[in-house]
Amino acid sequence: MADQGVVLTEGGTVALEEIDVGAPGPGEVLVRIDATGVCHSDLHVIEENGWGHAYPVLLGHEGAGTVIETGEGVDTLAAGDRVVLGWKTACGDCAPCRRGEPRQCKRPPAARGRLHRHDGTELTPVLRTGTFATHTVVPQVAAVKVPEELPPEQACLIGCAVATGVMSVLETAKVWEGARVAVIGCGAVGISVIQGARIAGASEIRAIDLDERKLAQALHFGATHTEPGPVDFAFDVVGRRTTFEQALGLAGSSGTVVLIGLSPAGEKAELDLPALFAKRTRILVSHGGDHLPQEDFPRLARWSLDGKLDLAGMVTRTAPLAGWKDALDAMRDGDVIRTVLVP
Ligand SMILES: [Zn+2]
Ligand SMILES: [Zn+2]
Known part of the structure:
Protein backbone atom coordinates (compact mmCIF):
# COMPACT_ATOMS: atom_id res chain seq x y z
CA MET A 1 0.00 0.00 0.00
CA ALA A 161 3.30 16.52 25.69
CA VAL A 162 4.64 14.35 28.47
CA ALA A 163 8.31 15.18 27.93
CA THR A 164 7.41 18.88 27.73
CA GLY A 165 5.27 18.93 30.86
CA VAL A 166 7.21 16.61 33.12
CA MET A 167 10.64 17.96 32.14
CA SER A 168 9.49 21.59 32.50
CA VAL A 169 9.10 20.66 36.17
CA LEU A 170 12.18 18.48 36.64
CA GLU A 171 14.69 20.11 34.25
CA THR A 172 13.65 23.68 33.38
CA ALA A 173 12.30 24.72 36.78
CA LYS A 174 13.91 22.06 39.02
CA VAL A 175 10.92 22.05 41.37
CA TRP A 176 11.94 20.91 44.84
CA GLU A 177 10.20 18.54 47.20
CA GLY A 178 7.54 20.37 49.16
CA ALA A 179 7.24 23.25 46.67
CA ARG A 180 3.90 24.89 45.88
CA VAL A 181 3.04 24.77 42.18
CA ALA A 182 0.37 26.32 39.96
CA VAL A 183 -0.45 25.17 36.45
CA ILE A 184 -2.41 27.47 34.15
CA GLY A 185 -3.95 25.50 31.27
CA CYS A 186 -4.78 21.86 31.94
CA GLY A 187 -4.65 20.13 28.55
CA ALA A 188 -2.20 17.30 27.88
CA VAL A 189 0.89 19.41 28.64
CA GLY A 190 -0.71 20.90 31.77
CA ILE A 191 -1.71 17.42 32.96
CA SER A 192 1.92 16.39 32.40
CA VAL A 193 3.15 19.37 34.44
CA ILE A 194 0.80 18.21 37.22
CA GLN A 195 2.19 14.68 37.00
CA GLY A 196 5.76 16.03 37.01
CA ALA A 197 4.98 18.14 40.10
CA ARG A 198 3.58 15.05 41.80
CA ILE A 199 6.74 13.10 40.91
CA ALA A 200 8.89 15.98 42.24
CA GLY A 201 7.02 15.79 45.55
CA ALA A 202 5.26 19.18 45.37
CA SER A 203 3.14 19.85 48.46
CA GLU A 204 0.48 21.86 46.64
CA ILE A 205 -0.55 21.64 42.99
CA ARG A 206 -3.03 24.29 41.92
CA ALA A 207 -4.80 23.61 38.62
CA ILE A 208 -6.20 26.65 36.83
CA ASP A 209 -8.37 26.45 33.73
CA LEU A 210 -11.59 28.07 32.48
CA ASP A 211 -12.98 24.67 31.53
CA GLU A 212 -14.56 22.77 34.46
CA ARG A 213 -14.00 19.43 32.69
CA LYS A 214 -10.26 20.05 32.66
CA LEU A 215 -10.22 20.89 36.35
CA ALA A 216 -11.93 17.59 37.14
CA GLN A 217 -9.28 15.79 35.06
CA ALA A 218 -6.51 17.77 36.77
CA LEU A 219 -7.68 16.53 40.19
CA HIS A 220 -7.62 12.98 38.90
CA PHE A 221 -3.96 13.36 37.83
CA GLY A 222 -2.77 14.80 41.12
CA ALA A 223 -3.82 18.46 41.44
CA THR A 224 -4.65 19.35 45.05
CA HIS A 225 -6.54 22.61 44.48
CA THR A 226 -8.56 24.18 41.66
CA GLU A 227 -8.34 27.80 42.73
CA PRO A 228 -5.43 30.25 42.46
CA GLY A 229 -3.12 30.91 45.40
CA PRO A 230 0.48 32.04 46.01
CA VAL A 231 3.05 29.50 44.84
CA ASP A 232 6.79 28.91 44.39
CA PHE A 233 6.41 27.90 40.73
CA ALA A 234 3.73 29.09 38.29
CA PHE A 235 3.63 27.33 34.90
CA ASP A 236 1.93 29.16 32.03
CA VAL A 237 1.00 26.42 29.59
CA VAL A 238 -1.23 28.74 27.54
CA GLY A 239 1.06 31.64 26.57
CA ARG A 240 -1.41 34.53 26.46
CA ARG A 241 -1.11 37.94 28.08
CA THR A 242 -3.80 37.09 30.64
CA THR A 243 -2.29 33.75 31.63
CA PHE A 244 1.29 35.04 31.78
CA GLU A 245 0.27 38.03 33.91
CA GLN A 246 -1.72 35.69 36.12
CA ALA A 247 1.37 33.50 36.53
CA LEU A 248 3.44 36.58 37.51
CA GLY A 249 0.82 37.42 40.10
CA LEU A 250 0.75 33.91 41.55
CA ALA A 251 4.53 33.62 41.92
CA GLY A 252 5.27 34.53 45.53
CA SER A 253 8.51 35.90 46.97
CA SER A 254 11.48 34.47 44.99
CA GLY A 255 8.93 32.60 42.92
CA THR A 256 9.52 31.29 39.42
CA VAL A 257 7.32 31.75 36.35
CA VAL A 258 7.80 29.20 33.58
CA LEU A 259 6.48 30.02 30.11
CA ILE A 260 5.66 26.84 28.18
CA GLY A 261 2.70 27.69 25.94
CA LEU A 262 3.19 28.89 22.37
CA SER A 263 1.91 32.44 21.95
CA PRO A 264 0.32 33.72 18.75
CA ALA A 265 2.49 36.17 16.78
CA GLY A 266 2.42 39.67 18.30
CA GLU A 267 1.24 38.58 21.76
CA LYS A 268 2.63 40.89 24.46
CA ALA A 269 2.47 41.03 28.25
CA GLU A 270 3.28 43.80 30.70
CA LEU A 271 5.90 43.55 33.44
CA ASP A 272 5.69 45.61 36.63
CA LEU A 273 9.44 46.02 37.10
CA PRO A 274 9.45 47.33 40.70
CA ALA A 275 7.18 44.44 41.72
CA LEU A 276 9.38 41.97 39.81
CA PHE A 277 12.43 43.34 41.64
CA ALA A 278 10.78 43.41 45.05
CA LYS A 279 9.53 39.84 44.69
CA ARG A 280 12.72 38.61 42.99
CA THR A 281 10.60 36.83 40.41
CA ARG A 282 12.52 34.52 38.08
CA ILE A 283 11.14 34.07 34.56
CA LEU A 284 12.11 30.93 32.66
CA VAL A 285 11.21 29.85 29.15
CA SER A 286 10.73 26.15 28.53
CA HIS A 287 11.26 24.78 25.03
CA GLY A 288 9.61 21.40 25.37
CA GLY A 289 10.79 21.17 28.98
ZN1 LIG B 1 3.81 18.86 20.61
ZN1 LIG C 1 23.78 21.10 19.45
Whole structure:
Protein backbone atom coordinates (compact mmCIF):
# COMPACT_ATOMS: atom_id res chain seq x y z
CA MET A 1 0.00 0.00 0.00
CA ALA A 2 1.20 3.49 -0.78
CA ASP A 3 2.33 5.69 2.07
CA GLN A 4 0.00 8.37 3.31
CA GLY A 5 0.48 11.58 5.24
CA VAL A 6 -1.46 14.63 6.42
CA VAL A 7 -0.07 17.57 4.45
CA LEU A 8 -0.48 21.32 5.00
CA THR A 9 -0.26 23.36 1.79
CA GLU A 10 0.51 27.08 1.60
CA GLY A 11 -2.78 28.90 2.05
CA GLY A 12 -3.84 26.63 4.90
CA THR A 13 -5.33 23.62 3.13
CA VAL A 14 -4.81 20.36 4.99
CA ALA A 15 -5.42 16.96 3.39
CA LEU A 16 -4.56 13.31 3.77
CA GLU A 17 -2.67 12.36 0.63
CA GLU A 18 -0.38 9.71 -0.76
CA ILE A 19 3.28 10.53 -0.17
CA ASP A 20 6.62 9.04 -1.17
CA VAL A 21 8.89 7.96 1.66
CA GLY A 22 12.45 7.35 0.54
CA ALA A 23 15.05 4.96 1.91
CA PRO A 24 17.02 6.14 4.95
CA GLY A 25 20.36 7.81 4.20
CA PRO A 26 23.56 7.34 6.21
CA GLY A 27 22.84 7.62 9.93
CA GLU A 28 19.08 7.63 9.36
CA VAL A 29 16.26 5.20 10.06
CA LEU A 30 12.94 4.47 8.35
CA VAL A 31 10.22 4.19 10.98
CA ARG A 32 6.69 2.84 10.63
CA ILE A 33 4.42 5.10 12.68
CA ASP A 34 2.29 2.95 15.00
CA ALA A 35 0.66 5.83 16.89
CA THR A 36 0.84 9.62 16.93
CA GLY A 37 -0.64 12.09 19.35
CA VAL A 38 -2.39 15.20 18.05
CA CYS A 39 -0.63 18.11 19.76
CA HIS A 40 -1.43 21.81 19.98
CA SER A 41 1.77 22.65 18.12
CA ASP A 42 0.33 21.06 14.98
CA LEU A 43 -2.61 23.44 15.26
CA HIS A 44 -0.07 26.23 15.84
CA VAL A 45 1.70 25.29 12.59
CA ILE A 46 -1.60 25.48 10.71
CA GLU A 47 -2.78 28.73 12.32
CA GLU A 48 0.59 30.53 12.35
CA ASN A 49 1.31 30.24 8.64
CA GLY A 50 3.54 27.16 8.85
CA TRP A 51 5.41 28.42 11.97
CA GLY A 52 8.65 28.70 10.03
CA HIS A 53 8.37 25.37 8.18
CA ALA A 54 8.77 25.50 4.40
CA TYR A 55 5.63 24.44 2.50
CA PRO A 56 4.30 21.86 1.93
CA VAL A 57 4.46 20.59 5.51
CA LEU A 58 3.98 17.03 6.73
CA LEU A 59 2.15 17.45 10.05
CA GLY A 60 2.67 15.56 13.31
CA HIS A 61 5.56 15.35 15.76
CA GLU A 62 4.44 13.15 18.68
CA GLY A 63 5.05 9.67 17.33
CA ALA A 64 5.86 6.13 18.37
CA GLY A 65 6.71 3.39 15.90
CA THR A 66 8.87 0.53 14.78
CA VAL A 67 12.21 0.72 12.99
CA ILE A 68 11.79 -0.87 9.55
CA GLU A 69 15.12 -0.12 7.90
CA THR A 70 18.41 1.38 9.01
CA GLY A 71 20.77 3.45 6.86
CA GLU A 72 24.50 3.03 6.53
CA GLY A 73 26.42 3.47 9.77
CA VAL A 74 23.43 3.15 12.09
CA ASP A 75 24.72 1.37 15.17
CA THR A 76 22.23 2.15 17.90
CA LEU A 77 19.08 0.70 16.32
CA ALA A 78 17.96 -2.36 14.39
CA ALA A 79 14.86 -3.30 12.41
CA GLY A 80 12.05 -4.24 14.78
CA ASP A 81 13.04 -1.85 17.57
CA ARG A 82 10.15 -0.01 19.19
CA VAL A 83 10.91 3.69 19.33
CA VAL A 84 9.54 7.06 20.29
CA LEU A 85 10.54 9.90 17.97
CA GLY A 86 12.26 12.90 19.51
CA TRP A 87 11.98 16.34 17.93
CA LYS A 88 14.50 17.97 20.27
CA THR A 89 17.65 15.92 19.90
CA ALA A 90 21.17 17.28 20.26
CA CYS A 91 23.67 17.81 17.43
CA GLY A 92 26.75 17.49 19.66
CA ASP A 93 28.48 20.28 17.79
CA CYS A 94 26.79 23.67 18.43
CA ALA A 95 27.92 26.04 21.18
CA PRO A 96 25.57 24.75 23.92
CA CYS A 97 26.35 21.10 23.00
CA ARG A 98 30.10 21.83 23.14
CA ARG A 99 29.85 23.40 26.56
CA GLY A 100 28.01 20.34 27.84
CA GLU A 101 24.45 21.59 27.62
CA PRO A 102 22.84 19.38 24.98
CA ARG A 103 19.39 20.23 26.36
CA GLN A 104 19.92 23.73 24.94
CA CYS A 105 21.04 22.49 21.49
CA LYS A 106 20.42 25.07 18.78
CA ARG A 107 20.60 22.75 15.77
CA PRO A 108 18.76 19.46 16.31
CA PRO A 109 19.72 17.18 13.40
CA ALA A 110 17.19 16.43 10.67
CA ALA A 111 16.93 13.95 7.80
CA ARG A 112 16.52 15.91 4.58
CA GLY A 113 15.09 15.06 1.21
CA ARG A 114 13.45 11.76 2.14
CA LEU A 115 9.78 12.77 2.13
CA HIS A 116 8.02 13.96 -1.03
CA ARG A 117 4.65 14.56 -2.56
CA HIS A 118 3.81 12.39 -5.56
CA ASP A 119 4.72 15.31 -7.86
CA GLY A 120 8.25 15.32 -6.40
CA THR A 121 7.87 18.37 -4.16
CA GLU A 122 9.84 17.94 -0.96
CA LEU A 123 7.82 17.84 2.25
CA THR A 124 9.03 19.53 5.42
CA PRO A 125 8.17 17.36 8.42
CA VAL A 126 6.95 19.32 11.45
CA LEU A 127 9.76 19.63 14.00
CA ARG A 128 11.93 17.27 11.90
CA THR A 129 9.63 14.28 12.58
CA GLY A 130 6.40 14.31 10.49
CA THR A 131 4.37 11.67 12.28
CA PHE A 132 0.88 12.08 10.76
CA ALA A 133 2.03 9.50 8.26
CA THR A 134 2.36 5.79 7.74
CA HIS A 135 6.18 6.04 7.66
CA THR A 136 8.80 8.70 8.20
CA VAL A 137 12.61 9.01 8.11
CA VAL A 138 14.63 10.54 10.96
CA PRO A 139 18.27 10.63 12.10
CA GLN A 140 19.06 7.68 14.38
CA VAL A 141 19.52 10.04 17.32
CA ALA A 142 15.86 11.06 16.95
CA ALA A 143 14.52 7.52 17.41
CA VAL A 144 14.78 6.39 21.01
CA LYS A 145 14.20 2.78 22.02
CA VAL A 146 11.46 2.18 24.58
CA PRO A 147 10.28 -1.07 26.22
CA GLU A 148 8.02 -3.26 24.07
CA GLU A 149 5.50 -3.57 26.94
CA LEU A 150 4.50 0.07 26.57
CA PRO A 151 1.61 0.28 24.05
CA PRO A 152 2.43 2.69 21.19
CA GLU A 153 -0.80 4.68 21.81
CA GLN A 154 0.66 5.61 25.19
CA ALA A 155 4.34 5.69 24.24
CA CYS A 156 3.79 8.40 21.61
CA LEU A 157 2.72 10.91 24.25
CA ILE A 158 6.23 10.77 25.68
CA GLY A 159 7.50 12.31 22.44
CA CYS A 160 6.02 15.74 23.11
CA ALA A 161 3.30 16.52 25.69
CA VAL A 162 4.64 14.35 28.47
CA ALA A 163 8.31 15.18 27.93
CA THR A 164 7.41 18.88 27.73
CA GLY A 165 5.27 18.93 30.86
CA VAL A 166 7.21 16.61 33.12
CA MET A 167 10.64 17.96 32.14
CA SER A 168 9.49 21.59 32.50
CA VAL A 169 9.10 20.66 36.17
CA LEU A 170 12.18 18.48 36.64
CA GLU A 171 14.69 20.11 34.25
CA THR A 172 13.65 23.68 33.38
CA ALA A 173 12.30 24.72 36.78
CA LYS A 174 13.91 22.06 39.02
CA VAL A 175 10.92 22.05 41.37
CA TRP A 176 11.94 20.91 44.84
CA GLU A 177 10.20 18.54 47.20
CA GLY A 178 7.54 20.37 49.16
CA ALA A 179 7.24 23.25 46.67
CA ARG A 180 3.90 24.89 45.88
CA VAL A 181 3.04 24.77 42.18
CA ALA A 182 0.37 26.32 39.96
CA VAL A 183 -0.45 25.17 36.45
CA ILE A 184 -2.41 27.47 34.15
CA GLY A 185 -3.95 25.50 31.27
CA CYS A 186 -4.78 21.86 31.94
CA GLY A 187 -4.65 20.13 28.55
CA ALA A 188 -2.20 17.30 27.88
CA VAL A 189 0.89 19.41 28.64
CA GLY A 190 -0.71 20.90 31.77
CA ILE A 191 -1.71 17.42 32.96
CA SER A 192 1.92 16.39 32.40
CA VAL A 193 3.15 19.37 34.44
CA ILE A 194 0.80 18.21 37.22
CA GLN A 195 2.19 14.68 37.00
CA GLY A 196 5.76 16.03 37.01
CA ALA A 197 4.98 18.14 40.10
CA ARG A 198 3.58 15.05 41.80
CA ILE A 199 6.74 13.10 40.91
CA ALA A 200 8.89 15.98 42.24
CA GLY A 201 7.02 15.79 45.55
CA ALA A 202 5.26 19.18 45.37
CA SER A 203 3.14 19.85 48.46
CA GLU A 204 0.48 21.86 46.64
CA ILE A 205 -0.55 21.64 42.99
CA ARG A 206 -3.03 24.29 41.92
CA ALA A 207 -4.80 23.61 38.62
CA ILE A 208 -6.20 26.65 36.83
CA ASP A 209 -8.37 26.45 33.73
CA LEU A 210 -11.59 28.07 32.48
CA ASP A 211 -12.98 24.67 31.53
CA GLU A 212 -14.56 22.77 34.46
CA ARG A 213 -14.00 19.43 32.69
CA LYS A 214 -10.26 20.05 32.66
CA LEU A 215 -10.22 20.89 36.35
CA ALA A 216 -11.93 17.59 37.14
CA GLN A 217 -9.28 15.79 35.06
CA ALA A 218 -6.51 17.77 36.77
CA LEU A 219 -7.68 16.53 40.19
CA HIS A 220 -7.62 12.98 38.90
CA PHE A 221 -3.96 13.36 37.83
CA GLY A 222 -2.77 14.80 41.12
CA ALA A 223 -3.82 18.46 41.44
CA THR A 224 -4.65 19.35 45.05
CA HIS A 225 -6.54 22.61 44.48
CA THR A 226 -8.56 24.18 41.66
CA GLU A 227 -8.34 27.80 42.73
CA PRO A 228 -5.43 30.25 42.46
CA GLY A 229 -3.12 30.91 45.40
CA PRO A 230 0.48 32.04 46.01
CA VAL A 231 3.05 29.50 44.84
CA ASP A 232 6.79 28.91 44.39
CA PHE A 233 6.41 27.90 40.73
CA ALA A 234 3.73 29.09 38.29
CA PHE A 235 3.63 27.33 34.90
CA ASP A 236 1.93 29.16 32.03
CA VAL A 237 1.00 26.42 29.59
CA VAL A 238 -1.23 28.74 27.54
CA GLY A 239 1.06 31.64 26.57
CA ARG A 240 -1.41 34.53 26.46
CA ARG A 241 -1.11 37.94 28.08
CA THR A 242 -3.80 37.09 30.64
CA THR A 243 -2.29 33.75 31.63
CA PHE A 244 1.29 35.04 31.78
CA GLU A 245 0.27 38.03 33.91
CA GLN A 246 -1.72 35.69 36.12
CA ALA A 247 1.37 33.50 36.53
CA LEU A 248 3.44 36.58 37.51
CA GLY A 249 0.82 37.42 40.10
CA LEU A 250 0.75 33.91 41.55
CA ALA A 251 4.53 33.62 41.92
CA GLY A 252 5.27 34.53 45.53
CA SER A 253 8.51 35.90 46.97
CA SER A 254 11.48 34.47 44.99
CA GLY A 255 8.93 32.60 42.92
CA THR A 256 9.52 31.29 39.42
CA VAL A 257 7.32 31.75 36.35
CA VAL A 258 7.80 29.20 33.58
CA LEU A 259 6.48 30.02 30.11
CA ILE A 260 5.66 26.84 28.18
CA GLY A 261 2.70 27.69 25.94
CA LEU A 262 3.19 28.89 22.37
CA SER A 263 1.91 32.44 21.95
CA PRO A 264 0.32 33.72 18.75
CA ALA A 265 2.49 36.17 16.78
CA GLY A 266 2.42 39.67 18.30
CA GLU A 267 1.24 38.58 21.76
CA LYS A 268 2.63 40.89 24.46
CA ALA A 269 2.47 41.03 28.25
CA GLU A 270 3.28 43.80 30.70
CA LEU A 271 5.90 43.55 33.44
CA ASP A 272 5.69 45.61 36.63
CA LEU A 273 9.44 46.02 37.10
CA PRO A 274 9.45 47.33 40.70
CA ALA A 275 7.18 44.44 41.72
CA LEU A 276 9.38 41.97 39.81
CA PHE A 277 12.43 43.34 41.64
CA ALA A 278 10.78 43.41 45.05
CA LYS A 279 9.53 39.84 44.69
CA ARG A 280 12.72 38.61 42.99
CA THR A 281 10.60 36.83 40.41
CA ARG A 282 12.52 34.52 38.08
CA ILE A 283 11.14 34.07 34.56
CA LEU A 284 12.11 30.93 32.66
CA VAL A 285 11.21 29.85 29.15
CA SER A 286 10.73 26.15 28.53
CA HIS A 287 11.26 24.78 25.03
CA GLY A 288 9.61 21.40 25.37
CA GLY A 289 10.79 21.17 28.98
CA ASP A 290 14.41 21.28 27.73
CA HIS A 291 14.03 17.55 27.35
CA LEU A 292 16.76 15.35 25.90
CA PRO A 293 15.14 12.32 24.25
CA GLN A 294 18.04 9.87 24.90
CA GLU A 295 17.97 10.52 28.63
CA ASP A 296 14.36 11.33 29.26
CA PHE A 297 12.26 9.01 27.08
CA PRO A 298 13.56 5.81 28.73
CA ARG A 299 12.94 7.13 32.23
CA LEU A 300 9.47 8.43 31.34
CA ALA A 301 8.63 5.04 29.83
CA ARG A 302 9.93 3.31 32.95
CA TRP A 303 7.88 5.57 35.24
CA SER A 304 4.81 4.72 33.20
CA LEU A 305 5.42 0.97 33.50
CA ASP A 306 6.08 1.41 37.23
CA GLY A 307 2.78 3.26 37.70
CA LYS A 308 4.38 6.60 38.64
CA LEU A 309 3.19 8.30 35.47
CA ASP A 310 -0.31 7.78 34.08
CA LEU A 311 -0.13 7.74 30.28
CA ALA A 312 -3.13 5.47 29.69
CA GLY A 313 -5.47 7.97 31.34
CA MET A 314 -4.32 10.71 28.97
CA VAL A 315 -5.44 8.88 25.83
CA THR A 316 -9.05 10.00 25.48
CA ARG A 317 -9.64 8.40 22.09
CA THR A 318 -7.91 6.78 19.16
CA ALA A 319 -8.74 7.22 15.47
CA PRO A 320 -7.31 6.27 12.08
CA LEU A 321 -5.09 8.77 10.22
CA ALA A 322 -8.18 9.92 8.28
CA GLY A 323 -9.60 11.17 11.58
CA TRP A 324 -7.04 14.02 11.77
CA LYS A 325 -9.64 16.76 11.25
CA ASP A 326 -11.98 15.64 14.02
CA ALA A 327 -8.94 15.24 16.26
CA LEU A 328 -7.83 18.85 15.67
CA ASP A 329 -11.41 20.11 16.20
CA ALA A 330 -11.76 18.13 19.43
CA MET A 331 -8.51 19.61 20.71
CA ARG A 332 -9.60 23.15 19.78
CA ASP A 333 -12.87 22.60 21.65
CA GLY A 334 -11.17 21.10 24.70
CA ASP A 335 -13.13 17.84 24.43
CA VAL A 336 -10.11 15.59 24.83
CA ILE A 337 -6.84 15.34 26.70
CA ARG A 338 -5.35 13.57 23.67
CA THR A 339 -6.58 11.96 20.50
CA VAL A 340 -4.07 9.44 19.24
CA LEU A 341 -4.06 8.62 15.53
CA VAL A 342 -3.21 5.04 14.63
CA PRO A 343 -2.02 5.02 10.99
ZN1 LIG B 1 23.78 21.10 19.45
ZN1 LIG C 1 3.81 18.86 20.61
